[in-house]
Amino acid sequence: GEDVEQSLFLSVREGDSSVINCTYTDSSSTYLYWYKQEPGAGLQLLTYIFSNMDMKQDQRLTVLLNKKDKHLSLRIADTQTGDSAIYFCAESKNSGYSTLTFGKGTMLLVSP
């Protein structure tokens, strides 16, 4: 099966919160990341979490990690139309100095 799985699509209204979910299979993953991809632009790192943490907050972004269930989520508060993009969950092993394994991405559509 896939190493990293995500739901493919999420639609929200402007001002609502968005929650994007991800599951991974490798318990040796040391860092988990959320990347954002906008049309015509490169992947941009939004945030990351180390595997010994269960939550990280960064302005409008909250990352929750449930290591027992190998479940990662990204919550975006007060979602804006500019947040419309594809969001990728990714994992790395070996203390973060290794390659990334990405999910297929979740397309977030924010309507006014």
Next chain:
Amino acid sequence: DTGVSQDPRHKITKRGQNVTFRCDPISEHNRLYWYRQTLGQGPEFLTYFQNEAQLEKSRLLSDRFSAERPKGSFSTLEIQRTEQGDSAMYLCASSLAGGSSYNEQFFGPGTRLTVL
């Protein structure tokens, strides 16, 4: 802008032709990665370099693919005898080993390859 750059941005070729892509990483970054992204998928790792040494190659990297980083700065990815299945976005990323503990990889805009 001193981010990661890739050239060309788009390449259309006929099946059987050879193509070469170039990546210029952020200047002080010693690690350079190549990924491939097909429609509806996330990026898949192909290979990476630390300085000029190619340290890891994915099983996705068939013998028609070769990557080099001769002076530890820019890198090239060559695909020989292209096939339609090679059509994808080829992404390059760079990072600084010994920099942040979480090894942030900075991605370029990609080269979109279309094989007719």
